[in-house]
Amino acid sequence: MDFVRFEDVSLAYQPDAPFAIEDVSLSIRENEFISLVGPSGCGKSTVMKLVTGLKPPSKGYVYVDGRQVAGPQKCVGMAFQASNLLPWRTTLQNVMLPMEIVEPYRSTLRARRAEYEEQARALLKRVGLAGCEDKFPWELSGGMQQRASICRALIHKPRLLMLDEPFGALDAFTREELWCMVRDLWQEEPFTVVLVTHDLREAVFLADTVYVMSKRPGRILVKRDIELPRPRDLDVTYTEPFAAYVHELREHIGHIRGT
Amino acid sequence: MLSQKTLIRLAPWLVVLFCAVLWEAIVVGFKVPSFLFPSLSAVWGATLMHWDPIMMHATQTLFTTLAGFAIAVVFGLALGAAVGSSPVIYKALYPLLVGFNSIPKVAFVPVLVVWFGIGTVPAILTAFLISFFPVVVNVATGLATLEPEMEDVLRSLGASRLDILKKVGLPRAMPYFFASLKVAITLAFVGSVIAETVASNLGIGYLMMAASSSMDMALVFAGLIVIGIMGVVMYELFALVERKVTGWAHRNPNGAM
Ligand SMILES: Nc1ncnc2c1ncn2[C@@H]1O[C@H](COP(=O)(O)OP(=O)(O)OP(=O)(O)O)[C@@H](O)[C@H]1O
Numbered sequence: 001m002d003f004v005r006f007e008d009v010s011l012a013y014q015p016d017a018p019f020a021i022e023d024v025s026l027s028i029r030e031n032e033f034i035s036l037v038g039p040s041g042c043g044k045s046t047v048m049k050l051v052t053g054l055k056p057p058s059k060g061y062v063y064v065d066g067r068q069v070a071g072p073q074k075c076v077g078m079a080f081q082a083s084n085l086l087p088w089r090t091t092l093q094n095v096m097l098p099m100e101i102v103e104p105y106r107s108t109l110r111a112r113r114a115e116y117e118e119q120a121r122a123l124l125k126r127v128g129l130a131g132c133e134d135k136f137p138w139e140l141s142g143g144m145q146q147r148a149s150i151c152r153a154l155i156h157k158p159r160l161l162m163l164d165e166p167f168g169a170l171d172a173f174t175r176e177e178l179w180c181m182v183r184d185l186w187q188e189e190p191f192t193v194v195l196v197t198h199d200l201r202e203a204v205f206l207a208d209t210v211y212v213m214s215k216r217p218g219r220i221l222v223k224r225d226i227e228l229p230r231p232r233d234l235d236v237t238y239t240e241p242f243a244a245y246v247h248e249l250r251e252h253i254g255h256i257r258g259t
Numbered sequence: 260m261l262s263q264k265t266l267i268r269l270a271p272w273l274v275v276l277f278c279a280v281l282w283e284a285i286v287v288g289f290k291v292p293s294f295l296f297p298s299l300s301a302v303w304g305a306t307l308m309h310w311d312p313i314m315m316h317a318t319q320t321l322f323t324t325l326a327g328f329a330i331a332v333v334f335g336l337a338l339g340a341a342v343g344s345s346p347v348i349y350k351a352l353y354p355l356l357v358g359f360n361s362i363p364k365v366a367f368v369p370v371l372v373v374w375f376g377i378g379t380v381p382a383i384l385t386a387f388l389i390s391f392f393p394v395v396v397n398v399a400t401g402l403a404t405l406e407p408e409m410e411d412v413l414r415s416l417g418a419s420r421l422d423i424l425k426k427v428g429l430p431r432a433m434p435y436f437f438a439s440l441k442v443a444i445t446l447a448f449v450g451s452v453i454a455e456t457v458a459s460n461l462g463i464g465y466l467m468m469a470a471s472s473s474m475d476m477a478l479v480f481a482g483l484i485v486i487g488i489m490g491v492v493m494y495e496l497f498a499l500v501e502r503k504v505t506g507w508a509h510r511n512p513n514g515a516m
């Protein structure tokens with residue numbers, strides 16, 4: 001059974017505007033890690049908004065967990081290129097934010113705050129942020145902020161994690177560190193991931209399946225299964241099969257841009 | 260040699276001292292008649308002589324100002340929250356608010372006198388009317404600057420509009436809110452004193468009107484200085500509160516994000 005399913009989905013932001021995405025069909029298994037790549041403005045973030053129910057489709061159907069999506073999902077984790085941490089909250093308080101909103105945590109927060117905070121601390125420690133719990137976001141580096149942002153997206157154990165270019169603003173070394181961090185978190189306690197990225201190496205390294213989208217209006221041009229064995233080590237990025245995947249995807253993108 | 264820091268701390272006092280000396284020197288030096296422009300020492304003399312009535316009237320003015328200001332804060336916060344969190348209310352109310360704010364508030368005093376009679380109530384209401392606008396505008400601005408991505412994060416967690424307002428909107432608007440309090444409190448003094456000069460028998464405004472009709476210019480100036488001092492003290496007080504409560508907005512090099 002598919003966890004996320006798009007059936008011929010199109011979306012126009014305004015009723016008379018051209019479609020931002022058109023006839024997109026895809027299906028994502030539970031706990032699958034998929035990646036969306038494509039030229040800027042092709043509608044990758046738009047697909048995210050449809051999955052999370054922030055936008056209803058103009059045409060077609062979106063299903064999550066067997067049910068048609070009507071209105072915002074209740075407990076999706078999201079992280080963006082900007083960490084969007086709240087500057088008046090400490091790192092720990094930022095990570096605790098979903099616990100104040102998502103059930104069942106919300107109604108039990110008062111009684112079980114210590115326990116939930118312990119979970120948040122453990123998660124922060126897990127991503128290498130032990131000792132930063134009481135720091136404010138502006139006291140953290142960009143990479144650390146992004147780690148905290150991903151903790152915030154995962155603390156309430158969502159079944160669906162949406163990552164919209166979360167490593168886009170980081171340097172190459174930090175980026176690879178965070179790839180491994182996401183890989184490990186996902187491998188330990190799997191959840192379904194949709195990762196939007198401009199970095200083909202990132203897509204191939206992390207994803208089970210890579211979808212390439214066309215220029216606006218965005219359509220799915222290619223669906224590529226990445227059959228590299230797991231768990232994947234960073235060394236895999238220097239191997240022949242890895243390079244072949246990246247090269248192949250690179251060519252698809254080249255075609256889009258060329259035409 | 261004075262360090263930069265001490266100099267910055269002393270500078271405002273030095274400027275005040277300089278103005279005082281200049282004032283005294285000009286009045287004494289040019290022998291300006293004191294029914295036109297009394298010397299500072301004459302003003303000081305009048306202050307000491309009328310100390311008790313001045314304190315009594317100053318307390319009254321402080322009370323009306325703070326009362327009007329308090330209403331303005333509550334009302335401004337509520338209206339600002341409404342205007343800032345709903346585009347419809349924003350569109351609907353903004354022209355009216357701007358229009359209202361363009362009317363000189365002294366024009367309302369006669370109306371208030373007819374409704375409430377001479378006294379404390381028109382002064383409180385004038386202070387309120389003149390000072391709520393900056394609170395509304397600042398709170399609304401603070402609320403309206405919510406990043407769409409943060410909104411997406413919260414909505415996809417299942418947050419209601421009220422949740423978003425409480426968790427992000429209001430905290431984000433707090434620096435704007437506290438900044439507006441400094442402006443609003445000084446405006447509130449303007450409002451209460453205006454009303455007292457025309458429609459009261461209490462307060463510094465009334466004291467000054469009474470003094471000027473008996474040609475006691477030294478007392479008029481004493482009143483002006485008392486208002487100024489109260490304004491500065493209240494301004495500094497709210498600036499202090501602002502720094503304490505919303506320190507994150509100032510320590511963060513990127514501003515309120
Ligand atoms: N809120 C909006 N209102 C109107 N049009 C929008 C809105 N958001 C996106 N669009 C349009 O929809 C199209 C797809 O936008 P989207 O943000 O999904 O692209 P993207 O693939 O995420 O691009 P990027 O890689 O630059 O982030 C764009 O042409 C954009 O102009």
Ligand SMILES: [Mg+2]
Nearest residue numbers: 044045046164
């Ligand atoms: Mg995007």
